[in-house]
Amino acid sequence: MNYDLYGKITHKWRVIMKFVIDMMGGDNGLKATIPSMQEFIKKYSDVEYFLVGDINKLSEFNNLKNVHLVASETVLPMDADPLTALKETTSSLMISIKTFLENKCDALISAGSTGALLSASIFKIKRLPNITRPCLITSFPTVKSNKKFVVCDLGANAANTKEELNQFAIMGSLYYSIIYDEKNPRVYLLNNGTEEEKGNDLTKEAHALLSSNNSINFKGNIEAREPLFGDVDVLVTDGFTGNVFLKSVEGTAKAMSSMIKEAFKKNIFTMIGYLFSKSGINGIKNKMDYKNVGGALLLGVNGVVIKAHGSSDARSFSSALLNAYKLTKVDIVNKIKKELE
Amino acid sequence: MNYDLYGKITHKWRVIMKFVIDMMGGDNGLKATIPSMQEFIKKYSDVEYFLVGDINKLSEFNNLKNVHLVASETVLPMDADPLTALKETTSSLMISIKTFLENKCDALISAGSTGALLSASIFKIKRLPNITRPCLITSFPTVKSNKKFVVCDLGANAANTKEELNQFAIMGSLYYSIIYDEKNPRVYLLNNGTEEEKGNDLTKEAHALLSSNNSINFKGNIEAREPLFGDVDVLVTDGFTGNVFLKSVEGTAKAMSSMIKEAFKKNIFTMIGYLFSKSGINGIKNKMDYKNVGGALLLGVNGVVIKAHGSSDARSFSSALLNAYKLTKVDIVNKIKKELE
Numbered sequence: 001m002n003y004d005l006y007g008k009i010t011h012k013w014r015v016i017m018k019f020v021i022d023m024m025g026g027d028n029g030l031k032a033t034i035p036s037m038q039e040f041i042k043k044y045s046d047v048e049y050f051l052v053g054d055i056n057k058l059s060e061f062n063n064l065k066n067v068h069l070v071a072s073e074t075v076l077p078m079d080a081d082p083l084t085a086l087k088e089t090t091s092s093l094m095i096s097i098k099t100f101l102e103n104k105c106d107a108l109i110s111a112g113s114t115g116a117l118l119s120a121s122i123f124k125i126k127r128l129p130n131i132t133r134p135c136l137i138t139s140f141p142t143v144k145s146n147k148k149f150v151v152c153d154l155g156a157n158a159a160n161t162k163e164e165l166n167q168f169a170i171m172g173s174l175y176y177s178i179i180y181d182e183k184n185p186r187v188y189l190l191n192n193g194t195e196e197e198k199g200n201d202l203t204k205e206a207h208a209l210l211s212s213n214n215s216i217n218f219k220g221n222i223e224a225r226e227p228l229f230g231d232v233d234v235l236v237t238d239g240f241t242g243n244v245f246l247k248s249v250e251g252t253a254k255a256m257s258s259m260i261k262e263a264f265k266k267n268i269f270t271m272i273g274y275l276f277s278k279s280g281i282n283g284i285k286n287k288m289d290y291k292n293v294g295g296a297l298l299l300g301v302n303g304v305v306i307k308a309h310g311s312s313d314a315r316s317f318s319s320a321l322l323n324a325y326k327l328t329k330v331d332i333v334n335k336i337k338k339e340l341e
Numbered sequence: 342m343n344y345d346l347y348g349k350i351t352h353k354w355r356v357i358m359k360f361v362i363d364m365m366g367g368d369n370g371l372k373a374t375i376p377s378m379q380e381f382i383k384k385y386s387d388v389e390y391f392l393v394g395d396i397n398k399l400s401e402f403n404n405l406k407n408v409h410l411v412a413s414e415t416v417l418p419m420d421a422d423p424l425t426a427l428k429e430t431t432s433s434l435m436i437s438i439k440t441f442l443e444n445k446c447d448a449l450i451s452a453g454s455t456g457a458l459l460s461a462s463i464f465k466i467k468r469l470p471n472i473t474r475p476c477l478i479t480s481f482p483t484v485k486s487n488k489k490f491v492v493c494d495l496g497a498n499a500a501n502t503k504e505e506l507n508q509f510a511i512m513g514s515l516y517y518s519i520i521y522d523e524k525n526p527r528v529y530l531l532n533n534g535t536e537e538e539k540g541n542d543l544t545k546e547a548h549a550l551l552s553s554n555n556s557i558n559f560k561g562n563i564e565a566r567e568p569l570f571g572d573v574d575v576l577v578t579d580g581f582t583g584n585v586f587l588k589s590v591e592g593t594a595k596a597m598s599s600m601i602k603e604a605f606k607k608n609i610f611t612m613i614g615y616l617f618s619k620s621g622i623n624g625i626k627n628k629m630d631y632k633n634v635g636g637a638l639l640l641g642v643n644g645v646v647i648k649a650h651g652s653s654d655a656r657s658f659s660s661a662l663l664n665a666y667k668l669t670k671v672d673i674v675n676k677i678k679k680e681l682e
Contacts, residue, residue, distance in 0.1 A: 079539070142596070192496055197420070228592050240533055240541045240582070243533040245589050248586050250566050252593035252594055256629060258484050270618045270621050273619075274614065276613045288600075
């Protein structure tokens with residue numbers, strides 16, 4: 001007989017996690033989420049799934065033992081403002097949140113509006129102790145083969161205070177140490193120069209505050225050019241700047257990948273060159289492709305809430321699901337909560 | 342007999358431009374500027390050069406007819422604050438500014454401290470009419486073969502007001518139309534989303550102001566992922582965010598180039614692949630290498646003041662010189678000044 005995390009006798013297979021999936025969110029909605037979920041459910045039978053959306057369009061999931069279909073009526077637009085979002089209680093997002101709470105779920109995944117997901121999570125799922133604003137966090141690749149760094153905030157907030165940056169630094173540091181098993185991660189503040197006195201009012205004040213925080217290994221300011229070279233563990237920034245950093249890196253990587261593709265198409269010699277070198281080149285493209293990044297965790301709320309890319313296709317939504325799976329497995333939220341208390 | 346731009350009879354060769362070069366600025370100082378100037382002077386004899394620095398170390402330029410050596414005593418540190426910079430009148434930067442004014446020069450090139458260059462230029466060379474803050478502007482490559490876009494401000498300022506962003510939009514638009522012969526350049530505001538109501542306080546207010554400005558072709562907000570794909574002409578942003586954008590693009594391009602290099606080294610097959618495809622691949626690396634970018638123009642002051650990369654080597658300093666040459670040739674400052682009046 002098997003027991004799940006909550007100690008109850010469950011199905012024949014061992015259910016250890018409960019996921020809620022907002023099937024309707026994102027620019028591509030069901031077109032992305034259905035194929036992604038079909039594949040994921042086959043692979044991961046140790047999860048109980050709650051799929052929220054227009055159940056008439058989810059018939060392929062009807063008779064699966066570890067899947068529950070939950071009906072929602074509307075879909076929030078991608079630019080939904082937080083207040084409207086909270087009021088629209090029949091939307092796929094708000095029904096997802098309700099389902100998450102009622103079933104004591106572990107993770108919630110949505111490609112819908114960031115602002116709506118943030119405010120609904122804060123008001124319903126609630127924040128972790130001593131955290132005023134959650135942040136979005138995810139891992140970035142570097143030139144060093146297995147080395148990654150994390151950035152927080154990637155855009156949960158449009159503006160932040162120095163105290164919030166300090167909270168991001170603490171949570172980001174805990175996150176990194178759990179995920180990458182690194183005791184004393186190096187924390188840097190994203191700035192327009194490395195010197196202590198550089199920056200705008202926010203980064204100058206944040207630098208002073210982070211320097212006096214003994215619970216983190218703060219190494220000072222860093223410019224946006226450096227983190228991809230592998231000597232940063234946690235990059236702290238306000239949500240607006242972090243969003244520009246994320247999208248600049250994504251855009252440049254995508255632009256270069258597309259140039260490489262064109263370069264190989266040029267003539268018969270370059271095409272032959274491609275045949276010889278494609279494994280390595282495609283490896284780089286994959287490494288730098290944000291579709292494989294797996295969405296970002298909304299760090300600072302009481303559950304694994306994953307924001308998948310708004311423009312998610314099936315592949316990137318699958319990465320977000322996998323990210324949720326891994327983060328739930330390591331019990332990230334409870335571990336961080338314990339440290340914050 | 343030949344006349345220079347100021348109507349005076351000059352040397353046997355036709356001198357049509359006057360450049361001042363701060364030989365001491367930047368992380369590499371003379372190591373970068375000497376080889377770069379040696380080559381440039383050979384190529385461009387239609388320029389009268391004023392080289393400012395430690396003249397004992399500039400003996401290779403002693404007997405060149407179109408070169409003047411001007412002695413300076415000190416070098417400002419890269420993190421010099423604006424007030425100290427202005428007071429240190431014997432520094433290579435302040436002597437360069439003085440030389441620029443006394444000889445009615447066209448262009449000044451320095452790889453020294455941005456803050457010092459900005460404040461010295463504002464106080465001594467003076468601003469263009471109706472401009473409160475100058476901005477740094479330069480061109481970025483895109484995936485479309487000859488298409489570029491410009492970004493302003495790249496970091497002359499650590500913070501800006503909406504009125505300053507509006508000035509950047511006007512000047513950036515004029516700059517683009519002169520350089521790329523494009524009548525109605527498309528101006529976008531860098532933001533964390535495309536919708537009108539997105540952003541922090543500054544971008545929200547700037548969006549409203551830019552929308553009501555009939556002298557520019559304002560197309561709205563854009564995310565940092567998009568400009569490299571070729572549908573933007575002028576990207577407007579505050580100096581802090583622009584600096585993060587610039588360095589994120591640079592860093593990602595450099596990281597990917599280094600990954601590509603590694604990928605081709607993997608085994609004998611990938612090395613053969615490289616032989617067949619190297620022209621195209623190296624073309625991309627060059628296109629995306631900031632060392633070829635040519636520094637940034639300090640747009641909004643009364644002269645072609647070029648900020649070369651602080652970490653300039655000889656190659657990138659040469660690009661900055663070439664940029665100064667081209668911008669002076671098209672008489673960029675006087676043309677923009679006329680429009681602003």
